[in-house]
Amino acid sequence: xxxxxxxxxxxxxxxxxxxxxxxxxxxxxxxxxxxxxxxxxxxxxxxxxxxxxxxxxxxxxxxxxxxxxxxxxxxxxxxxxxxxxxxxxxxxxxxxxxxxxxxxxxxxxxxxxxxxxxxxxxxxxxxxxxxxxxxxxxxxxxxxxxxxxxxxxxxxxxxxxxxxxxxxxxxxxxxxxxxxxxxxxxxxxxxxxxxxxxxxxxxxxxxxxxxxxxxxxxxxxxxxxxxxxxxxxxxxxxxxxxxxxxxxxxxxxxxxxxxxxxxxxxxxxxxxxxxxxxxxxxxxxxxxxxxxxxxxxxxxxxxxxxxxxxxxxxxxxxxxxxxxxxxxxxxxxxxxxxxxxxxxxxxxxxxxxxxxxxxxxxxxxxxxxxxxxxxxxxxxxxxxxxxxxxxxxxxxx
Numbered sequence: 001x002x003x004x005x006x007x008x009x010x011x012x013x014x015x016x017x018x019x020x021x022x023x024x025x026x027x028x029x030x031x032x033x034x035x036x037x038x039x040x041x042x043x044x045x046x047x048x049x050x051x052x053x054x055x056x057x058x059x060x061x062x063x064x065x066x067x068x069x070x071x072x073x074x075x076x077x078x079x080x081x082x083x084x085x086x087x088x089x090x091x092x093x094x095x096x097x098x099x100x101x102x103x104x105x106x107x108x109x110x111x112x113x114x115x116x117x118x119x120x121x122x123x124x125x126x127x128x129x130x131x132x133x134x135x136x137x138x139x140x141x142x143x144x145x146x147x148x149x150x151x152x153x154x155x156x157x158x159x160x161x162x163x164x165x166x167x168x169x170x171x172x173x174x175x176x177x178x179x180x181x182x183x184x185x186x187x188x189x190x191x192x193x194x195x196x197x198x199x200x201x202x203x204x205x206x207x208x209x210x211x212x213x214x215x216x217x218x219x220x221x222x223x224x225x226x227x228x229x230x231x232x233x234x235x236x237x238x239x240x241x242x243x244x245x246x247x248x249x250x251x252x253x254x255x256x257x258x259x260x261x262x263x264x265x266x267x268x269x270x271x272x273x274x275x276x277x278x279x280x281x282x283x284x285x286x287x288x289x290x291x292x293x294x295x296x297x298x299x300x301x302x303x304x305x306x307x308x309x310x311x312x313x314x315x316x317x318x319x320x321x322x323x324x325x326x327x328x329x330x331x332x333x334x335x336x337x338x339x340x341x342x343x344x345x346x347x348x349x350x351x352x353x354x355x356x357x358x359x360x361x362x363x364x365x366x367x368x369x370x371x372x373x374x375x376x377x378x379x380x381x382x383x384x385x386x387x388x389x390x391x392x393x394x395x396x397x
Contacts, residue, residue: 004181005120009129011177015076015109016136018170022083025163033160034089044095051096052103053344057196059104059111060337064194064330068112068119069181071333075108076175083168087161105171110340114324115332124264126324130317131260138252198331199338204383205326209342211379212323214372215272215315216343218279220350221369222248222308225358226301233290233362234297244305251309259313268322269384273377275314280373282307283366290362 030041063071082102089095117129200206227241234240263271282304289297320339327335357365 005125005129007177008116008120008181009132011072011174012109012113012133013136014170014177015174016133017140018079018167018174019106019109019137019140021140021163022167029086029160029164030089030095033087033157033164036092036095040092041095044092045099048096048099049103050348051100052107053341053348055104056107056111056337056340056344057334059107060334061195062108063112063115063333063336065333068116068333069178071108071112072116072178073175075105075112076171076178078102078105078108080168080171080175083164083171086164087157107337107340110343111333111336114320114339115327115336117321118324118327118332124321126321127260127263127268127317128257130320131256131313134313134316135253135256138249138256194328194331196331196334198328199334202328202335205323205328205335206338207379208323208326208383209339211376211383212319212339212342213346214376214379215275215279215319216346217350217353218283218308218369218373219312219315220347221283221354222305225354225365228355229289229358229362230301233358234294236294236298240298240301244301247302247305248309248312251306252313255310256313256317259310260317263314263318267384268318269380271314271318272322273380275311275318276373276376276380278307278311278314280370282311283370283373286366287363287370289366 026045027038027041030036030045031038036044059071079102082098082105085098089098113133114130117126121129222245226244227238230236230241231238285300285304289300292300323339324332324336354365357368
């Protein structure tokens with residue numbers, strides 16, 4: 001089992017690295033590498049992403065039928081094809097189509113990832129595996145951000161195309177590695193897995209997915225509003241946002257495993273409540289950020305970038321592992337699809353919700369985010385008995 005787990009972890013680390021690289025790079029690629037207009041490229045990417053998000057329930061049903069390994073391979077092959085086609089795009093509808101294919105591959109990966117981790121691990125090992133994947137995703141985003149800063153100075157489209165083809169190669173390698181996992185790693189072997197009724201009838205699980213949306217909205221805030229907050233409300237230099245995001249990335253990459261080790265002695269519920277409180281405290285510190293001197297505002301933003309990231313390092317692996325462990329037996333794929341919707345929906349709605357609140361006032365935005373983060377605490381306390389992942393028993397001397 002340990003050999004299988006290492007193989008799977010290597011494959012998904014490569015996968016997460018490739019996905020993370022493209023996150024800050026996709027828009028830049030279409031504008032500078034393919035010659036699209038900024039609005040045209042952004043609209044096409046968003047349209048393809050939203051269409052892909054709608055395929056999550058189908059991915060969950062397919063996983064319950066065919067098992068996670070087959071769907072993980074399919075997801076990597078879809079993204080291999082999509083990224084191989086990106087350098088060939090010449091029209092907006094082609095961007096939508098290729099982004100949709102890549103997005104479906106992402107849905108397959110994220111739907112099947114946690115159930116596969118749960119099948120290959122026992123006890124609290126799931127958090128360690130998921131934490132390593134989080135490091136890969138943030139490291140990839142850091143590489144992508146660095147590339148996005150350097151490549152605009154390069155005029156040759158070939159340089160941009162090379163990034164796309166290299167990204168495609170990462171998904172090919174990941175697919176080959178997952179192919180070597182035994183088919184016995186399937187989560188469910190039933191010929192007729194239970195349907196969506198079994199998932200929605202599990203009220204604690206549905207309640208946990210709803211509660212998780214508070215965390216996802218908190219996580220999205222720094223990417224959705226920080227740049228515009230700095231430019232239009234603080235009238236400060238854009239390096240503030242860049243450094244803040246860099247600090248957050250470095251904090252997760254180098255602190256993720258330490259956070260997991262510290263939380264290993266506590267229940268998942270305790271870890272998630274701690275993350276909610278850290279998020280809330282961070283947002284509370286930002287309530288006066290638009291009314292204090294710029295130097296004070298900069299200090300608050302840079303400090304909370306670290307605390308945000310510590311909270312993210314807590315909640316991301318803990319919540320994913322808890323959802324996988326609490327999923328109704330036989331319907332793990334559908335349950336995972338519902339949980340992934342609690343990731344994707346707040347991320348998609350965050351720019352509109354947070355931007356609308358910020359347009360009214362900065363204090364209103366940060367107060368609302370403080371409140372939503374604190375709302376997760378009583379919800380988690382109510383779910384405490386249903387969430388798996390107890391702290392290890394200590395033997396008295």
